[in-house]
Each structure stands twice: as C-alpha cells, then as structure tokens.
Amino acid sequence: MSDMNQNNISEIESTPELRNEDTLEFTTFFYNDHLFGLPIDEVIEINRALDVTPVPLAPDYVAGVVNLRGQILTAINLAKRLGLKKEAQKEQEISHNNVITGNREEPISLLVQRIGDVISVPKSQIEPPPDTIAGVDRSFVKFVCKLPRNLLMVLDREALENPEKAG
C-alpha cells in the first residue's frame, strides 16, 4: 500500500492540475479529541436509529447486535476496540450512532460518539501511521492524515472485522 502512495505522490507532483481527482474522501467521526475516518466507499450507511441488543458472554468490544432491515449485524464498540481511555467509553455508551461498514456479505456496525463531516484529503497528505499513537491501538489504524486542526486516523476496516485481532 505504501508503495502505491509513493507512486501517487510522484504523480501529484508531476501533474498538479489533476490535484482534484487525486483526493480521497473520508467519512469521519469523533471520539473526544480523536478524529477517525473510513474511506467513503467502505461505508455502507450511517444510521442513528438502531437499537443495540446486548450479547452476554461476547468479547468485551462487542456492544451487541443490531437489526438492519432484516440483516443482523454485530455492533462494535469502537472505543473499546481501539483501546481508548475510560471517559470516552462512558460517553459512547449513550450514543447510538451506527456506522455500517464492511463487505456486503457480513457488514459490521461501528458505534461512534459523534458523526463528523465527509472530508476530502489530497492523497499526498496520506501517510502510514507513526509507530505510536497516543491512546489508540495502532494495529487498527491504516493511515494518518495531518489536517490543519487535527490528525485524521483512517481505520483499517479489515482489522476491525477480524475477530482474531485482540481489541
């Protein structure tokens, strides 16, 4: 992936007039000060009206299951999955913002605190994540992107979906 970025970067440098086409769009959402994003084409929908049914005995990061028009999805407590600080988790428990993502066969629902805007980011600003990110499990972060006000962390959907990965 990083190789591809390198290519993209060189492309942008050589043809600055195509800059608009060389941006990526991200759906963003917040956790306190943290800003997360998923590529817009990986997000199926955002839904604020899904009831979460808790599943006892489930892994800690699973908030429960939700019903999306007859399909039953696993709802992931993003804060717990990413290992965020306690305060953030508490607030999150009240929120019911479902970001539905994943493959069409078995999507998952991410419970987030607050939904942000869709933002466009030039590809040139997308970088691999640094070795450590304060307060976030790095293995779920695919790229980072420095924005004027804060850092956008692009999540790794496949890692989030993979039950083998410890939360």
Place this chain on the structure above:
Amino acid sequence: MSMEDEILKDFLAEAKENLEQLDQDFVELEQDPENGELIKSIFRTVHTIKGTAGFFGFTTLEGIAHFSEDILSKVRDGLVRVDEEITTILLQSVDYIKAILASLEQSGKEPDDIEYLDFIVELRNFAEKLTKEKDEDKPKEQSSPEETKNAEPETAEDDKVVQSEQETTKQEAESGESKEDKSSKTETAKEEPVKAESKKDKAPTTKPKLKKPAAPTAHLTETHVRVDVHLLDKLMNLAGELVLSRNRLVQIATQLSDPELITANQRMSLVVTDLQEQIMKTRMQPIGNVFNKFPRIVRDLSRGAKKQVQLRIEGAETELDRSIIEVIKDPLTHMVRNSIDHGIESPEIRIQKDKPAIGTLVMRAYHEGGQVIIEIQDDGAGIDPEKVKAKAIEKGVITPEQAATISDREALMLIFQPGFSTAEQVTNISGRGVGMDVVKTNIEKLGGTVELNSEKGLGTTVRIKIPLTLAIIPALIVRSGGQRYAIPQVNLVELVRLSTEAMEKNVQVIGNSEFYRLRGQILPLIRLNRVLKCEECDDKESSSSGLNIVVLNSGDRQFGLVVDAINDSEEIVVKPLGQHLKHINCYAGTTLMGDGRVALILDVVGIASTLNLRAEDSKRQTTLVSDKLSGEDERQFLLLFTIAEDEYFALPLALVNRLDKVSIADIEIVGGKEVIQFRGHSMPVIRLENYLPISPLPEQDHYHLIIFHMNEKDIAFLVSRIDDSLDTSVEVEDEAFKQEGILGSAILKDRTTLFLDVFNIIQIYDPDFFVVPKVATAHQARILVAEDSSFYRNLLSSYLEAAGYEVVTAEDGQAALEILEKEDFDLLITDIEMPRMNGFELTKAIRSNDKFKDMPIIAVTSLSGEEDRRRGVQAGVNDYQPKLDRDQVLNAVQNLLGSTEMQQAA
C-alpha cells in the same frame, strides 16, 4: 451460440435426471430380466443421449451411448438375457456418461482422456461378442423367411435413421482433431450395420409398443418448471422477512385495538402463514431423492464384498428440507457401507446360521413429532460389544480396566468415538478414513441425534432423528436479565412454575448447584442469568415470587433452565451470528422479534455443557472415581456433608427429602429423644455419633438438617455442614469400613468419604420405624437381589431387611442364576446393567426355566427410561422401579408377593 448453449443446458439437466433413473432401472432389471417395459425405458434414455450427443458433436459420448444402445437392443429383442456381466458393463457406461456430462457442464468440452476411448473399445468388443454368441445361438430364427418379410417396412425406416446418424457421425469424425477419435468413429460406422441387423430380428413386435409410453413423459414436463435453487432460497428469506413484518403488525394492531385493522390483519396473517408454508414446501424434497441412489450403491458394495444384499426402501416419499437432504447423503452412505461391510455376513455364513442367504437392508424414513426419523436396519451379525471393547482398547480409546466396567450399550456407543473401525480387515469399502464419529458430528450439526441398537446375531439398527427444516423453527421466547431469548421447541420438555412456597420445599441448594425434585427425579437447575454472567441483573422481583423453570432436553440428559419470565411461543427465522460471536457456544443464532429487535437463540446443548463442565470439575477432583468410565446407569448425585471437622460423609441425594437449618434452641427433648417442630409434627432428629464410631457433633448455634421422608414419616440427621453435591459414579469400597450404618467408603475430592446406610441407621435409632403393619405374611418372604455395585447391593438389602424380608444377594446375573438353582426364592430384584449376565438376560433365562419361570421379578435402575422399561417388559419383568426409591420398591415387592400368594391360594 447462446441458443445452442440454452439447448445444451436443457440437455444436460434432462440427461442427469434420466441417468439417476438409469442406475435404479438397471438394478431392477437384473432382478427382473423379463421386464420389457423397463428395458424399453432404458433403451429410450440411452437413445436420446446418443441422438443429442450426435447433434452437438460429442463423439466420445455418442460412441459410448451407441454401443450401450447396441447391447441394449439385443436385450430388448430377447436375443440375450440380462446377466450380471451385461449389467456391470452397462452400469459402467452410465458412469462414463455421467463423467462426460459433468465435464461438459464444467468446461463445455468432453474430457480429453484416453481412458474413455479404451472403454469404447471394450464396450465395442463386448457388443461384438454378444452378436457372435447370438449368431451361434439363433441361426435358425434368422433364416425364417416369414419374419424377415414382416420386418421389412420397419427395417427400411430404421435403416434410414441409421443412415442419417451415420452421416452426422462421419462429419463429426472429419472435423474431430484427434486421430484416435477418428479411428473410434470408423469403428462406430463399421458397427452400425450389425446393430441394424440385430434390430431387424424382432423389431416388428417391439416397435409399436415402444412409441406409446413416450407420450406421458412429454405431458409431465408441462406441469413442472425448473427453478434455480438460489431463487428458492431468496424466496425463503423474503418469506421469513414477511413473517417478521406480520408479527410486528399483529403487535401494533393489538395495541391500537382498532377492530377493522385487526380483521384485516388477521386475514393477512392467514395469507402469510399459508405463503410461508407453501414456500417451505418448495424447499421440501422427498427423501427418495437420496434413497434412490442406494439401490445402485448397495448393489456395487455387495458385489464388492461378495455378499448378497437385498435393499428395501420404505417411506421414500417422506419430505424434508433440501439443505438437510444434501447433508445427510454422506452419513447415510457411510452407514449403509458399514452395514454391508461389517453387518451382513457372507451367504455361506448366513446359511450356517439358519438365515436366508440374501441379507436384507432396510432404509426407512418417517415423520415423528415434527422430526424426521431415518432408520438403517440390517439383519446381519450385529455388533459384538466384546469386539468393540477389544478394538477400543487396542486403539487406546479406553483402558482394559474401563472396558471391564462398561456395559454393552456403552460399548456400542464407543463406535462413535473418533478413529474407530471394527472391521477386522480394512476393506476397500469401509475404512476410508471416515469413521462413525464423522457421521455423528454431521448429524449433530443438523440438530439431530444418532442412536445405535444392535443384537448380536440378529442385526443392527441405526436411528437418526433430524429436524424437518433449519430455516424457520418454532421456539419459546423467554426473558432473562431484561433481554429476550428464544429456545428451540425441539429441546423443550415442559414448563414448571414454582411458587415461593414450593420453591423452598423442593429446590435444594448444595454447594453452588441447585436441584429441583421433579416427580421423583433430580433435575439440575441452571440459572440463565448466571450462565450468561449477568447476575447483577438478577431480577429481584422474579426471585421473590417463585421460579420459572424451563425443562429442557439436551440429547442424553434433562435439566431445568431458570429464567425470569416465560413469554410465548413463536415461529422464528434463524439467522446466523456474526463472526465475532460465533464462538460462543451458548447461542445457536439470532432472530428478529415482532418489534424489530434482535433476540438471541439459545443453544441448549451448549448451555447444558456448562453444567457438564461443573460436573467434570468435581469429577476431576474425585481422583479415584473419575478414573472409571462407568455406566451412566450408575451415575448419581451424592450429598456431601461433615459432622466433625475432617470427617466426610456422603449419601445419595435422591433419598433426601429436603435440607434445612435448625437453631440449637429449637431442639426439644421428648421422651429422651431429640425432636424439632416440622410441618406441624415433631420430627425426631438423629445425632449420628450416637450410632456410628465417629467424632461427635461440635457445639454450634445452628445445625443443618438432612430430612428424609420414609414410610409416611419424617426423620432428620443433624450435621454441622453441607459441603457440596457431586454428580459422579460411585465405586464404593466396602471392606475397609464395613460396619453397622456404613455402606463403605470412597475417595471423593481427594478425601476419604464414608457412605452412610441411611436405612440401617434409622432402624438402629428406631427399630419400629419401617415396620408397616401390612407386612404380615405367613412366612418371611425370601428375596434375591442381583446387583453388581456393592453400594447399591447393600443399600437395597438394607432397606429390604429393614422391612422384614430375608435377603440374599448376588453380584451379577450369572451368580443369581446359580443361587436360584440351589435355593428357593419368592421374588427377584435385579439391576439392569451387570457384567457377565445383565438383568434382561437373567430375566429371559428365568422365564425359560420351568423351575422358576413364574417368579415375580422387579427390575431396578437408577434411571427409568421408557426404552428400558419397554425392554424390561418385553423380557418378562413384572415391575420396574428406580432403585433408590425405597417406598416404591417396597410397594412393588408387597404387591407382587401379595398377588402370587393369592394365586397360590386359589
């Protein structure tokens, strides 16, 4: 091009169907070689394949079909008789045709393999050989002028057909690339005239008939439409969604209580239910679709094993879900293989054993209680438990010591252990690396069960129970910890609601486990809240107002699931769990409720396993006991308690009526004996140290009471602490501590534990306690007790002697029979599972001996299964009782002795 594809698709679909039919037809033909209709039907099928293959230019396929047709035409015309050789080669060609079709379906091309051409040559030679034989056999017939004349017009037509066919083949051969193809084609061409000739012979008589039956086939296709399976699955899903939407509407309608809405809703409800049923039906297929493959399989297998087997199929029309049909095919094949390979004996042996030379294999399917039962039954040698044991020891599945203790029935179940095969030699039929364990796992995955019954020398029956469908199931909705859960109705036995009062009386808390006494049976209770680890959400309200127990059946054991509330039963659509949740074995899936929220479906077997885990935990601690893989029959719940520190005691939980606590101040002394007030009576309490050589009860403010209810009276033991309960098999050593009031000892949880003889102790305390005025028989009745476990033997004789009978004991059926030969007895009480000779065998032996064939027999067991009861009655047992239920056993003894006395008097 696409049109040709379309035609090819139709051809393949039709050909496949026809070939399935062919397999069966050939086998039938072998048994009924004179069946002209059958031959014609086969001939037609092969002919169609040949024609279509020619049309598409599939030369190999055409070649095989052609020569098969050639052979068939001779059969049809009565020139040769169908024998095994012919059937075999024809079946082989069917297999080749199938392989070619499969390849066509995949790649659109015929397989490019020399093997097929070799087979064509073999087939051709065979056909030629038949022609020669025919020529030698029937030269006269051919020369008969009359027949030839009659045949002429038909033949001319035939020849034309052949001519045109030949032309197409030639074209194909020319366009064909491989030389070999060409050569085989030329051979085909050479062969044609021979075929035409052979057709001439009897063509006049058979031809007109041949055309008639073709009509109904054409008619049939109009009423049936081929539907893509995926489309059906999708419809099924949509129907499921519709059911959910309907459920939601019903709820809203009830809330609004608008009569018009309710009426409209009810109507829609009916339609939806009907629609759902109809769509379900589209998924249902007769099990015959699988069964029909077996005549061929059985034939091939029995030939391979040099055995003669006749297959009988019953209930082929029984319908079940398509998805299930697919999954059961392999397990069934495996079991049929086993039956033929290991079960049915070779003809010589069968004749020696006075059985018909031809073995019978029955495949039977029928509906029973919302489930489908499939039985595979053979009349072969049956399974020898001893052989199974030996094999199990050899394979390291069990140790020789274990083998000595397990019953025959358990030995049979060892077959389902991984890595097991009883065949003395691994033949090419079975022993393919798939064991019965795979069969069992596959069936269990479907929510089904497998049972095995076998009588040595008489045969084996395997019984499979599977649900009708997996997609929509009836379920009971319960509530626990504020959430709803669905329990599949299949596992449901009954619902019990206990008032606070009844709960206090009948639910015992021992250690961490709870038990409920349900009609004399000990039912372990599981609290759903605890299993799901949400005890903090334990509903205070519900626990104060009694208990809701859902009695569930998880394969071999029952347990009670305690839930907060029981809602309703509903048809639910099973939806799978996501991959983050799949591993949790307490859930079988999820479903949507009428209000659109999700409910989890409980996996009853998974929940039961949490109970087993607990039982196993304690089993692990029982060093001595756990080493024995002892019979389920002998397993029981024990109550463990202490009187003074470091002295441990046990008694069977089933004897205990209830447990209670008493304050020292409540114990009164009446007439030199200690009593307490209990249920409005004064109940005697026994201090065990007065009757047993043990340390005295230490001074405590409160004591625990173990209360017994026997002979219409209550009596209690005073103990300092109730430790635990243990579900275990007992192996009591009766030598070390044998004395009055003690049955023996065993090591439980690493501690030497004394087993108390409750009856004996009570009798020492009050010799009149068990005296029932009614037992005033003229002479003291003599009872023989056959029981292999010394613990139970002592227990039984203890309470029988207490009731005034003279008791003699025997260690097993064989010993009992020997004693019976020497002495006279009025009655026999026998255990079922015993080494050397079990209770059923003993009963049969007694019933067939003139000396004591009328002796009353009571069979006792620690579990009373209906199946055992039935077998007992069949064997000739007069009564059947749980061995720990003293009052019932004594009643039965009295009744039987009374009736025999009356008979003697009369």
